[in-house]
Amino acid sequence: MNAExxxxxxxxxxxxxxxxxxxxxxxxxxxxxxxxxxxTAEREVVRVKxxxxxxxxxxxxxxxxQKPKPxxxxxxxxxxxxxxxxxxxxxxxxxxxxxKPVAQxxxxxxAQPKAEPKETAPRITEEELAAIARADLARxxxxxxxxxxxxxxxxxDEMAASYAALIQQTVINYWSxxxxxxxxxxxxxxxxxxxxxxxxxxxxxxxxxxxAFDRSAINAVEKAGSFPELxxxxxxxxxxxxxRFRLLFRPEDLRY
Amino acid sequence: MKRLxxxxxxVVLLFGALQARAELTIEIxxxxxxxxxxxxxxxxxxxxxxxxxxxxxxxxGDLARSGQFAPVAxxxxxxxxxxxxxxxxxxxxxxEAEYILIGRVSASGQDLRVEYELxxxxxxxxxxxxxETGPISEARMHGHRVADxxxxxxxxxxxxxxxxxxxxxxxRNPGGKDYYRLTLADSDGARPIVLLESREPVLAPSWSPDGxxxxxxxxxxxxxxxxxxxxxxxxxxxxTNFKGLNGSPAWSPDGNSMxxxxxxxxxxxxxxxxxxxxxxxxxxxxxxxxxxxxxxPDGNSLMFTSDRGGRPQIYRYDLRTGATERVTYEGSYxxxxxxxxxxxNVVLVHRQGSDYHIALLDLVTNRLHVLTxxxxxxxxxxAPNGSMVLYATKSAGxxxxxxxxxxxxxxxxxxxxxxxxxxxxxxxxxxx
Numbered sequence: 213m214n215a216e217x218x219x220x221x222x223x224x225x226x227x228x229x230x231x232x233x234x235x236x237x238x239x240x241x242x243x244x245x246x247x248x249x250x251x252t253a254e255r256e257v258v259r260v261k262x263x264x265x266x267x268x269x270x271x272x273x274x275x276x277x278q279k280p281k282p283x284x285x286x287x288x289x290x291x292x293x294x295x296x297x298x299x300x301x302x303x304x305x306x307x308x309x310x311x312k313p314v315a316q317x318x319x320x321x322x323a324q325p326k327a328e329p330k331e332t333a334p335r336i337t338e339e340e341l342a343a344i345a346r347a348d349l350a351r352x353x354x355x356x357x358x359x360x361x362x363x364x365x366x367x368x369d370e371m372a373a374s375y376a377a378l379i380q381q382t383v384i385n386y387w388s389x390x391x392x393x394x395x396x397x398x399x400x401x402x403x404x405x406x407x408x409x410x411x412x413x414x415x416x417x418x419x420x421x422x423x424a425f426d427r428s429a430i431n432a433v434e435k436a437g438s439f440p441e442l443x444x445x446x447x448x449x450x451x452x453x454x455x456r457f458r459l460l461f462r463p464e465d466l467r468y
Numbered sequence: 469m470k471r472l473x474x475x476x477x478x479v480v481l482l483f484g485a486l487q488a489r490a491e492l493t494i495e496i497x498x499x500x501x502x503x504x505x506x507x508x509x510x511x512x513x514x515x516x517x518x519x520x521x522x523x524x525x526x527x528x529g530d531l532a533r534s535g536q537f538a539p540v541a542x543x544x545x546x547x548x549x550x551x552x553x554x555x556x557x558x559x560x561x562x563x564e565a566e567y568i569l570i571g572r573v574s575a576s577g578q579d580l581r582v583e584y585e586l587x588x589x590x591x592x593x594x595x596x597x598x599x600e601t602g603p604i605s606e607a608r609m610h611g612h613r614v615a616d617x618x619x620x621x622x623x624x625x626x627x628x629x630x631x632x633x634x635x636x637x638x639x640r641n642p643g644g645k646d647y648y649r650l651t652l653a654d655s656d657g658a659r660p661i662v663l664l665e666s667r668e669p670v671l672a673p674s675w676s677p678d679g680x681x682x683x684x685x686x687x688x689x690x691x692x693x694x695x696x697x698x699x700x701x702x703x704x705x706x707x708t709n710f711k712g713l714n715g716s717p718a719w720s721p722d723g724n725s726m727x728x729x730x731x732x733x734x735x736x737x738x739x740x741x742x743x744x745x746x747x748x749x750x751x752x753x754x755x756x757x758x759x760x761x762x763x764x765p766d767g768n769s770l771m772f773t774s775d776r777g778g779r780p781q782i783y784r785y786d787l788r789t790g791a792t793e794r795v796t797y798e799g800s801y802x803x804x805x806x807x808x809x810x811x812x813n814v815v816l817v818h819r820q821g822s823d824y825h826i827a828l829l830d831l832v833t834n835r836l837h838v839l840t841x842x843x844x845x846x847x848x849x850x851a852p853n854g855s856m857v858l859y860a861t862k863s864a865g866x867x868x869x870x871x872x873x874x875x876x877x878x879x880x881x882x883x884x885x886x887x888x889x890x891x892x893x894x895x896x897x898x899x900x
Contacts, residue, residue, distance in 0.1 A: 342500075372492070376492060376494050379494055380494045380495070383496050384499060387496060387498075387499035387500065388499060388500055388501050389499045389501050390622065390624050390625075391536060391624070391875075392623055392625045424623055425624060428499075429496075430591065431566060431588075431590050432496070432499070454492070456491060457493065459493070459496055460495045461496045462495060463497060463498070463499060464498070465499070467875065
């Protein structure tokens with residue numbers, strides 16, 4: 213009965229009051245949003261919904277996405293189609309904000325706060341996000357390192373790669389490019405660390421030719437300052453790989 | 469754990485590939501692009517009486533408005549050094565300033581001397597030092613020049629703070645005729661100077677490429693006519709007085725000719741006037757309205773607005789081949805283009821629904837980015853360094869000037885005292 217009333221017709225407002233149904237409605241809406249995103253005709257409709265910006269920046273374990281997906285997918289298609297055919301026009305044409313259909317608008321504010329705490333924290337600043345991302349990765353790396361020692365399956369290479377990824381993510385979070393930066397520019401830096409993970413030397417091996425760009429790369433490393441997680445690394449590994457290494461700064465995500 | 473290994477596989481492979489070489493290389497291909505924290509310490513004043521101008525304040529304001537910098541509040545500064553010996557990097561690192569600018573201002577006769585030094589706090593080195601000198605009356609301009617240098621050193625793009633704005637302000641006069649004032653101001657809207665006051669409309673101010681002269685349309689003879697005026701001497705010359713429309717003067721990049729719109733031969737068309745001989749060449753010949761000409765920086769072609777396709781769109785006329793091609797296709801209204809000095813970015817007025825926004829058209833990718841979200845935006849004018857777009861808009865029923873960065877990320881309004889402000893024109897780099 214639930215399934216029918218939800219999928220057959222527009223959702224009646226009273227359903228919102230029932231938590232179980234609200235959850236279903238929320239899922240349905242989420243599916244709708246997700247699937248509608250891929251349809252070309254419906255851009256306007258999708259844009260109306262404030263999708264949380266923070267998600268872009270947060271580093272999330274892939275598992276978070278993998279779990280919910282398989283179950284909503286089969287439902288998604290039959291659901292989105294009837295809606296898609298009736299909705300886009302009235303929503304897209306008039307001024308987008310005030311004229312949201314009631315059924316669509318209502319469940320959102322009510323249902324979201326209930327469902328959300330499970331997965332995403334409320335608004336977080338960019339720095340906090342960076343810190344979280346870093347902490348997450350550090351924890352993961354540490355866990356992995358611990359497992360690696362026990363299981364002896366992970367090779368030294370894999371372990372080093374994990375730490376390399378940690379350094380990479382940390383530096384990304386501190387790299388603020390000047391407006392003259394262009395995709396494809398390259399600056400190669402030589403980095404020296406001591407076993408505490410502290411950066412003791414940064415120098416330019418190959419300049420990008422743009423001094424502002426080079427300086428931004430150096431400052432990203434200087435701002436990161438240290439990678440204390442490397443203390444968990446066996447000293448042999450540290451000496452072999454991280455005492456000296458190189459960072460290649462080559463933006464790929466700029467507009468030009 | 470397996471998932472993590474899979475997720476990091478590219479890194480693993482990269483690492484594996486690099487094992488052959490001696491050193492690990494980690495690639496950084498993304499960033500976050502936050503504004504740079506800079507501390508602009510109040511400059512020390514060595515002279516009699518109070519300082520004629522807070523030069524550091526001008527620099528601070530310029531850098532903040534660019535959106536590329538987040539200046540440190542003076543109240544957060546743990547000291548106010550004015551010489552290198554007084555700079556304690558630890559203090560500045562503690563408040564997370566990445567750069568610090570200090571300076572000293574002194575006067576000799578009618579001249580002001582501004583010495584300044586820029587330091588990199590993280591690396592504890594001096595990035596640049598320089599001196600600006602000039603008349604005391606131009607103290608704010610010295611500040612703008614210092615800001616230009618700092619901006620260029622830290623962003624890799626020349627600054628455009630030491631430039632001027634032209635705009636028209638209209639003071640409503642209930643029961644009588646309105647006052648129109650053609651006004652010149654600093655790039656931050658400060659120090660407005662009225663160049664022309666008239667009870668009849670003044671329109672379409674534009675700059676000569678060297679920034680020494682301006683052109684505009686004035687109705688002071690009760691009919692529209694194009695004038696040019698020398699900024700230093702105030703000398704004026706009436707260039708046109710044709711029947712019908714005389715409008716939209718646009719100086720060619722070489723300064724020798726001026727594109728304009730005349731309707732003397734029927735519908736409005738684009739003409740070129742040789743400024744030395746005053747000879748006219750007709751460029752467009754179409755029964756539709758052709759208007760708002762603007763030059764590509766190389767001077768080889770012009771863009772203009774035409775409704776020859778039924779709706780106003782931007783077209784380009786090639787002066788060498790005489791060919792005309794349509795430039796804009798997105799949307800039903802694109803008008804009043806202005807082209808950045810790089811010849812790549814075009815700003816224009818773009819209609820979306822019933823609203824008029826400022827949009828940026830990238831001529832290489834052919835992508836149109838809408839930059840503003842206000843409803844009645846008009847008259848975009850782009851800074852000579854291509855970083856900001858100035859435009860006119862409405863706020864609380866009043867015409868005001870606002871600016872937006874070309875990436876749409878930074879927006880600010882320029883202060884205006886009273887009346888409606890419209891038709892801004894950002895100067896080229898000013899020759900000193």
